[in-house]
Amino acid sequence: MNFHFNEEEQEILNMLHDYAVKEVAPRAHEIDEEEKFPMEARNGLAEMGMMGMYFPEEYGGAGLSYLSYIAVCEELAVHCATTSVVLSAHESLCSWPIYKYGSEDQKKKYLTALASGEKLGAFGLTEPGAGTDAAMQKTVAKDEGDHWVLNGSKVFITNAQYADIFVVFAMVYRDDYKERPYTNKDISAFIIEKGFEGFSVQGHEMKMGIRGSSTCSLYFDNCIVPKENLLGEQGKGFKVAMTTLDGGRIGIAAQAIGIAQAAINETVAYTKERVQFGKPIWKFQNTQFQLADMQAKVDAARLLVYRAAQAKQDGEPHSHLAAMAKLVASETASDVSRRCVQLVGGNGYSREYPFERHMRDAKITEIYEGTSEVQRMVIAGWLGATK
Amino acid sequence: MEILVLIKQVPDDSVEVKLDPATGAPNLNGVEAVVNAFDTYALEMAKRYIEDNGGNVTVATIGDDDATAALRTCLAVGAGKAFLIKDASFAGSDTTAKAYILSKAVAKIEEINGAKFDIIFCGKEATDFSKGMVGVQLASELGVGVATDVIAVNPAEGGVTVKQETETGYNVIDLATPCVVTIQKPDYDPRYPTIKTKMAARKATINEITAADLAVDAAKVGEAGSLTKVLKLYEPPKKQAGVKIQEETVADSTMRALAMIAEAKVL
Amino acid sequence: MDFAEYKDVLVVLELDEGKPVNVSLENIAAAKSVANGGKVIAVTVCENAAKAAIEYGADSAIVIEGAQFEAYNADAVADAVAQIAAEVKPAAIFTGATGKGKDLVPRIAAKLATGSVCDATGVKLDEAGNIVFTVPAYGGTILTDVVIDSVRPQVASIRGGSVQKLEPEAGKAGDIAKKAITVADDQIKLQIKEAVKEIAESVNLEEAEVIVAGGRGMGSKENFDKLQELADILGGVVGCTRPAMESGWISRAHQVGQSGKIVAPKVYFAFGISGATQHVSGMIGSGYIIAVNKDEDAPIFDVADVGIVGGATEVLDIMIEEFKKNK
Numbered sequence: 001m002n003f004h005f006n007e008e009e010q011e012i013l014n015m016l017h018d019y020a021v022k023e024v025a026p027r028a029h030e031i032d033e034e035e036k037f038p039m040e041a042r043n044g045l046a047e048m049g050m051m052g053m054y055f056p057e058e059y060g061g062a063g064l065s066y067l068s069y070i071a072v073c074e075e076l077a078v079h080c081a082t083t084s085v086v087l088s089a090h091e092s093l094c095s096w097p098i099y100k101y102g103s104e105d106q107k108k109k110y111l112t113a114l115a116s117g118e119k120l121g122a123f124g125l126t127e128p129g130a131g132t133d134a135a136m137q138k139t140v141a142k143d144e145g146d147h148w149v150l151n152g153s154k155v156f157i158t159n160a161q162y163a164d165i166f167v168v169f170a171m172v173y174r175d176d177y178k179e180r181p182y183t184n185k186d187i188s189a190f191i192i193e194k195g196f197e198g199f200s201v202q203g204h205e206m207k208m209g210i211r212g213s214s215t216c217s218l219y220f221d222n223c224i225v226p227k228e229n230l231l232g233e234q235g236k237g238f239k240v241a242m243t244t245l246d247g248g249r250i251g252i253a254a255q256a257i258g259i260a261q262a263a264i265n266e267t268v269a270y271t272k273e274r275v276q277f278g279k280p281i282w283k284f285q286n287t288q289f290q291l292a293d294m295q296a297k298v299d300a301a302r303l304l305v306y307r308a309a310q311a312k313q314d315g316e317p318h319s320h321l322a323a324m325a326k327l328v329a330s331e332t333a334s335d336v337s338r339r340c341v342q343l344v345g346g347n348g349y350s351r352e353y354p355f356e357r358h359m360r361d362a363k364i365t366e367i368y369e370g371t372s373e374v375q376r377m378v379i380a381g382w383l384g385a386t387k
Numbered sequence: 388m389e390i391l392v393l394i395k396q397v398p399d400d401s402v403e404v405k406l407d408p409a410t411g412a413p414n415l416n417g418v419e420a421v422v423n424a425f426d427t428y429a430l431e432m433a434k435r436y437i438e439d440n441g442g443n444v445t446v447a448t449i450g451d452d453d454a455t456a457a458l459r460t461c462l463a464v465g466a467g468k469a470f471l472i473k474d475a476s477f478a479g480s481d482t483t484a485k486a487y488i489l490s491k492a493v494a495k496i497e498e499i500n501g502a503k504f505d506i507i508f509c510g511k512e513a514t515d516f517s518k519g520m521v522g523v524q525l526a527s528e529l530g531v532g533v534a535t536d537v538i539a540v541n542p543a544e545g546g547v548t549v550k551q552e553t554e555t556g557y558n559v560i561d562l563a564t565p566c567v568v569t570i571q572k573p574d575y576d577p578r579y580p581t582i583k584t585k586m587a588a589r590k591a592t593i594n595e596i597t598a599a600d601l602a603v604d605a606a607k608v609g610e611a612g613s614l615t616k617v618l619k620l621y622e623p624p625k626k627q628a629g630v631k632i633q634e635e636t637v638a639d640s641t642m643r644a645l646a647m648i649a650e651a652k653v654l
Numbered sequence: 655m656d657f658a659e660y661k662d663v664l665v666v667l668e669l670d671e672g673k674p675v676n677v678s679l680e681n682i683a684a685a686k687s688v689a690n691g692g693k694v695i696a697v698t699v700c701e702n703a704a705k706a707a708i709e710y711g712a713d714s715a716i717v718i719e720g721a722q723f724e725a726y727n728a729d730a731v732a733d734a735v736a737q738i739a740a741e742v743k744p745a746a747i748f749t750g751a752t753g754k755g756k757d758l759v760p761r762i763a764a765k766l767a768t769g770s771v772c773d774a775t776g777v778k779l780d781e782a783g784n785i786v787f788t789v790p791a792y793g794g795t796i797l798t799d800v801v802i803d804s805v806r807p808q809v810a811s812i813r814g815g816s817v818q819k820l821e822p823e824a825g826k827a828g829d830i831a832k833k834a835i836t837v838a839d840d841q842i843k844l845q846i847k848e849a850v851k852e853i854a855e856s857v858n859l860e861e862a863e864v865i866v867a868g869g870r871g872m873g874s875k876e877n878f879d880k881l882q883e884l885a886d887i888l889g890g891v892v893g894c895t896r897p898a899m900e901s902g903w904i905s906r907a908h909q910v911g912q913s914g915k916i917v918a919p920k921v922y923f924a925f926g927i928s929g930a931t932q933h934v935s936g937m938i939g940s941g942y943i944i945a946v947n948k949d950e951d952a953p954i955f956d957v958a959d960v961g962i963v964g965g966a967t968e969v970l971d972i973m974i975e976e977f978k979k980n981k
Contacts, residue, residue: 049582404792520760527764532843556852614769629959637964
C-alpha cells in the first residue's frame, strides 16, 4: 500500500503545518491551562476551508482525499490535541453521517454549512446509562404526526457548547416498549439545531486532558424536531452510529499519533539541551534506545491509521481496520507520552513544559469513540466472522 | 486602482543563517525559501486596498525558476496575476541595477495588462540583505513620488494619503499617483491561504519576462550595472561566555551574581 | 570620473527640536575617520545645529536656506543635498540610519546617479581610498564588506551606536556658509500634511552607561515597568527587545538590536531576553553583560559575563532591593 500524498495534497498539508506552527501551537498551553475552547483555530480552520475538506465542492467542501483529512487531524494534534478533536468531532462525527445518510435537502441545508465551517457540528450518542451498550438508550423520539418530540439526555458531547448542528440518536417510541424492550433496531438518528424548542446544552465537564474542548450534556425536554430531520431510515440509527464511529476512530487514532509524535519531538529536543554528568542526556544510550523504540512504535501505528483511512477512502470494509488503528495508536500514545515524561524527569512533570499535557491528552484516545476494550470487541468480532 | 506588488524570495528569517566555512557563502541548506516578510505585509495591504476600493493586484519578482513558488504563494493570498522577471544576465544586480530592471518591467507589465499601475507596493526592506533602497530607486527611475515606512494607504483626491511610521510617531503624507510606497509592518498580519485559493494558485499561469522582452541595456544590469560591490562575507566576532550561576535558590544565585558584579567594579 | 576631485565628506544632519540627533554627531566622527585629508562638512537647515556639528568635529558647515525647508520634506532635502554635492563634489555623503536617513540616502544617490549603502555598522578606508562599509545581513548573523568603487560620491546611512561621537570642543571655529536653495517644483512629489508625535520621551540609548533591558520573559507590562526602577537606581536607561516592544510594554524608541539601536554601554542587563541574534547583534559591544533567564540554555548566556538562571522578575526584585541598600 502506498500512502504518498500527491503534490497538491502535500501543499495543503504544508499550508496547514504553517498555520498550526504559527497559530495553534502557541495557544496549546493556554487552552489547556485555562480550559479555553480554541475559537481562533476553529475560525481559522473554517476560513482556510479545512472544516469539510474531504466533502465534495458542491456541498462546500474541498474534494480532497480522506487520507489527507486524517493527516490534518494528526498534524493538528502534534501542536494541540484539543484543536484536533474539535475538527474531528465536527467533520467525522457530525458532517460525515449527514453526507452519507442525509437526503439531498439535508445535505444542502446542513452539510454545506458544516463543510464551509460556517456552522460547527457535534454528535450525541452516549447517555448516562448507555455508553458502550447503546441499546440502553433512554432518549425517546415520539412521532407526533407532523413533527417528532424528543425527551432524554446525552453526556460527554464534544463541541457541545459551541456547536450549531447535532447528530443525535434516540429510540423511536413504541406503545409496547414495556413488554418488548427497545433494542438497537429501534434507534434512529436525528439532526438537531441549536435553538430547537426544548433543546438545551448544559454543564461543562472538567476533564483530565484535552481540557480546551467543550464537553457538555444535551437535554431534550419535549424538544420539537421537524419531521424531515430524521437522518437515514427510521430504525437504522444504530448502523448510522456505528459506521460514523468507524470513521471517527480513524480521526482519533490520527490524533493519538500526533500527540505521540509531539512527545517524541519535544523529548529529543529537550534531551539534546539538557546536560547531566557533563553531556546532553540525549547522548546516553538509554535515552536514544527508548526514543528509537518509541518512534518505531509510532510509525507502526501510523501505518495502521493510514491503511484504515485508505480503506475508508476506497470504500472497503474498514471497521476492524479502524478499530486496530485506534487500539494500537491510542495505547502507543499513552505509553510514549508517559515514557517521555520519565525521560525528561522533573521538568516532564512540570506544567511549564508540554510533556505532562501530552500524557493527559493521550489518555482520552483510549477512551472516547469506543474504549480500547470496544476496539478489541470489534476486532474479535471480525476475527470470529472471517477466520 | 491597478496595484503592483514587488516581492523577493528570501531564506526563512526565523532560521539563523550562518556562513558555510567551506564556501564562505551563507549556508542555506535546509532553510526554506519564503516570501520576504515585509513583502507579505505589502501584499496584504494592497489586497485590503482593492477590497475596499476596487482594482487589481499584480505581483512580480526578479528571480530564477525557484521564485515561482514565492509568486504562487502570493497568488494564494490575494494577487490576481504573477510575473517572473528572469534572466541569467540579472544575476549579481545590486539595488541600482534592480531598480533599473524593475522600471523596465513595470512598463512591460503595464503593456501586457493593458493598464497603467497607480500604486507600486514594496516591502520596506528584505530580511536577508536589508538594503531597503530598491523602492526609492525605482520611484526615481520612474520619475514618480515615493513614501517609505508606510503603515497605511488610503485613496485621496488625485492620489493617495499614506501614514508613514517615524521614530516618534507618524506622518500623514499626500502622494499623487502613480507612486511607490515601501511598507513597514502594519498592526495586522497577512491572511492565510485557503484550500481553494491554494489549489487555484497551483494551476495559475506565471508569466515570464526576460531581458529581451524588456530591451534592457546590458551595461546597466547584473554586476556590470551595479554600483556597489560586496567584497566579502564574514561572521561577527564572538564573545567569550562568562559564568552561569544556578544555585539552590534564585535568591542565592542573585546574591552571588551581585558579588561578582561588585568585584568587577563595573557599576 | 576623476576620484581625486572628490575629497570631502558631507554629513546631513538630522534634527530634533533644532539640535542634531546623536547619530548625526556620530556620523561626523565616522566621516572624519574616512575623510582621507578631505574636510568634513555638515549640511543642515539650522545654524545652531551647524555650530554644534562644528563643535563635534565638523570642519565647516553649509546651512540650507529657503522656504521649501521650513518643514521637513524628503524630496526637498534630497534635492538640496544633491545640488550641494554637485558643487562640492564630496567623496562621500553620510546620514544616520534612522527612518529619515534611510529614506534620504537612496533619494540622494538616485539624483546623483551614484551608489548607496544602507544601515552600515562600520566604515574604514581601503588602500585605494574607497570606503569599506560593514553591513549586516541575515539579521546580523553575517556581516558583509561593501564598497562603491566605480562612482562618487559614496552615499551611506550609518547606524546609531556603531561609531562613537567625538568629545565636543566648545566654541570651536569653523566656516558656516549659508546657501539659498530652490528646488524645482516637479522634484517635490510628496507633501507631509501632518507630523504626529506619539512618543514624547527622549531616549538616549546610545549614550547610556547602563542599560537595563527586558524581553518577552518579563511576562507582562506590569513586570516590565519594574525595569525602570532598577534603571533609575543605577542612572541607566531602559532597553527592550522587539517582542517586548510589539507586546506594547514600551515604545520602539527603546528597542535594541537589528531593527533598533546598536548600543555599547558599560553595563548591560538583559532580563528575560533569550538572546536571538537580532537582539544580540545590537548589544554585543557592551562592556559587561548580566543576563537573567529561567531557561538555562538560553543563547544570551553565551555572551553574558554573568548569567543567572532564574525567573527574571524574581531576580529583578532582589536586585532592586540590594542596589537600594547599597546606594
